[in-house]
Amino acid sequence: TTTESRTTELAEPQMLGFLAQLGIDVEFTRAEGDTLFYRDAGGREVPVLDFAGGYGALILGHNHPEIVGAAHEFLSAGRPVLAQASRQSDPAAVVGLLNTILRREFGDPEPYYGVFANSGAEAVEVAMKHAEFARVLRVRELLTEIETHLTDAVEAVRSGAARVPEQVLRDLGVAPGDGLDAAAERVRAAAAACAARPPVFLTFAGSFHGKLAGSIQLTHNADFRVPFAGMAAGARFIAFEEPGAVARAVEAERAEVPELLVDGDEIRLARRPFPVVAAFVLEVIQGEGGIRTVSAPIAAEVRAAADAAGFPVVVDEIQSGMGRTGAFFAAAHLQLRPDYVVLAKGLGGGLAKTALTLIRESFYRPDFELLHSSTFARDGFSTALALRALRVLEADGGAVYRLAERAGERLRGTLEKVRADFPDIVAEVRGRGLMLGVEFHEQSASPLHPLREADTAGILGYVFSGYLFGAHRIRTFPTASAVRTLRLEPSAHLDDESIAELDGALRTLCTLLRAGDPRLFGVV
Numbered sequence: 001t002t003t004e005s006r007t008t009e010l011a012e013p014q015m016l017g018f019l020a021q022l023g024i025d026v027e028f029t030r031a032e033g034d035t036l037f038y039r040d041a042g043g044r045e046v047p048v049l050d051f052a053g054g055y056g057a058l059i060l061g062h063n064h065p066e067i068v069g070a071a072h073e074f075l076s077a078g079r080p081v082l083a084q085a086s087r088q089s090d091p092a093a094v095v096g097l098l099n100t101i102l103r104r105e106f107g108d109p110e111p112y113y114g115v116f117a118n119s120g121a122e123a124v125e126v127a128m129k130h131a132e133f134a135r136v137l138r139v140r141e142l143l144t145e146i147e148t149h150l151t152d153a154v155e156a157v158r159s160g161a162a163r164v165p166e167q168v169l170r171d172l173g174v175a176p177g178d179g180l181d182a183a184a185e186r187v188r189a190a191a192a193a194c195a196a197r198p199p200v201f202l203t204f205a206g207s208f209h210g211k212l213a214g215s216i217q218l219t220h221n222a223d224f225r226v227p228f229a230g231m232a233a234g235a236r237f238i239a240f241e242e243p244g245a246v247a248r249a250v251e252a253e254r255a256e257v258p259e260l261l262v263d264g265d266e267i268r269l270a271r272r273p274f275p276v277v278a279a280f281v282l283e284v285i286q287g288e289g290g291i292r293t294v295s296a297p298i299a300a301e302v303r304a305a306a307d308a309a310g311f312p313v314v315v316d317e318i319q320s321g322m323g324r325t326g327a328f329f330a331a332a333h334l335q336l337r338p339d340y341v342v343l344a345k346g347l348g349g350g351l352a353k354t355a356l357t358l359i360r361e362s363f364y365r366p367d368f369e370l371l372h373s374s375t376f377a378r379d380g381f382s383t384a385l386a387l388r389a390l391r392v393l394e395a396d397g398g399a400v401y402r403l404a405e406r407a408g409e410r411l412r413g414t415l416e417k418v419r420a421d422f423p424d425i426v427a428e429v430r431g432r433g434l435m436l437g438v439e440f441h442e443q444s445a446s447p448l449h450p451l452r453e454a455d456t457a458g459i460l461g462y463v464f465s466g467y468l469f470g471a472h473r474i475r476t477f478p479t480a481s482a483v484r485t486l487r488l489e490p491s492a493h494l495d496d497e498s499i500a501e502l503d504g505a506l507r508t509l510c511t512l513l514r515a516g517d518p519r520l521f522g523v524v
């Protein structure tokens with residue numbers, strides 16, 4: 001009807017237009033495992049092999065029977081979805097089970113507390129807010145101490161118990177004649193100036209942590225970030241996989257504030273380190289940055305820099321976590337113990353939206369719970385499904401992790417062979433487990449004008465998506481910020497037949513690209 005079509009046109013019509021151009025604007029009507037189905041003009045159901053995997057949320061596949069079962073159970077029991085501010089055992093069990101997994105994968109008994117959210121970006125912002133809250137509390141403690149020491153110093157000088165050496169006044173930029181009051185003012189002004197500075201978040205170039213006002217500041221892609229740079233404090237982006245870069249970035253942010261201390265019968269000038277950095281936030285395998293893995297030595301540099309300076313390491317496992325790499329946490333492969341860890345995507349079992357920020361006890365500020373909340377966070381339905389999803393992953397001694405690892409090896413092997421046969425077309429295969437990326441060479445010299453144009457416009461990967469869908473009924477998308485890289489994030493249940501289908505499709509794509517064959521577009 002007119003009303004229906006109008007509604008469709010008004011819901012992000014620009015995006016729909018783009019999908020239509022690529023020929024991928026179908027409406028899917030059913031989904032199961034790694035397959036999506038739509039109905040063609042004749043009403044027949046057409047299967048599409050789904051390597052996009054709900055942007056990485058479908059480690060268990062579409063409509064996993066156990067998760068669907070959990071949803072049915074929840075609804076038929078008439079359990080409450082929204083009973084905020086009450087005792088809830090499912091969220092507690094989710095965080096409890098994740099603690100068991102954290103202990104197993106990082107070998108550390110220190111507990112992690114959990115704060116629920118509704119989306120990945122929101123959970124990243126929970127981490128950012130908590131880190132900033134902790135920093136602000138540290139700043140307040142520092143300022144209180146400096147003020148106490150200052151009062152003591154002033155008192156000691158007034159009572160004649162101590163004297164101020166002229167050098168101390170000179171070091172503070174105060175003329176000897178101006179005396180201690182002027183010096184005290186300098187100390188207070190320096191502390192206030194530092195306290196007024198916005199926090200600094202450190203992250204790697206290429207990172208993607210979401211698109212809300214705070215998290216977008218940690219997302220490197222300038223198209224996404226720059227228009228909103230005024231909305232929150234900006235991050236410092238550190239060169240990816242460059243030895244020494246982390247320590248240099250931390251050093252560049254180092255700040256000190258002066259303080260006056262009574263030392264015997266003299267006043268002494270000391271310098272206290274000021275906490276500027278709120279947190280280091282990283283993906284151990286960058287997803288939207290093009291499936292790029294942080295190496296163990298660089299992870300160790302992050303850990304060491306954070307330990308030395310006292311800020312937390314926030315590991316964003318939104319895309320890499322939930323077993324996709326063969327371990328529950330991708331950081332486990334690097335033995336990078338997180339201070340905070342963020343989960344979303346697959347946490348809802350592919351059926352519900354939920355997210356969670358876990359914070360190690362020694363970093364946790366319990367008052368945060370009174371400051372941060374959301375109507376829908378930790379709702380009954382999504383946490384029940386999250387609990388079931390975790391149990392499915394953990395069943396049979398973690399059989400799903402082994403499935404993911406093995407399927408990942410087979411998929412990677414297949415992609416590597418495609419690359420070996422088409423080194424002029426495929427530049428690199430990257431990633432781990434079922435978080436894989438295939439990077440294509442640029443097409444600036446292609447005889448096909450539309451292909452050259454697409455490459456210049458930064459949509460080459462989308463042209464490949466359109467071709468693979470149109471000609472082979474395969475769904476995959478480029479990574480958002482590395483647009484010549486197709487990402488493959490199927491479920492742990494991916495079978496050999498599906499891998500063979502992808503293999504054939506990619507080989508045909510490479511052959512057409514090599515020949516500059518316009519059929520690359522014809523089928524779209």
Ligand code: F0G
Nearest residue numbers: 055119120121208209210287316318319
């Ligand atoms: N962090 C990472 C590592 C992500 O990959 C994403 C989302 C987010 C945070 C934000 O989560 O979308 O639930 O708010 N990545 C999406 C993607 C956009 O294309 O894979 P969100």
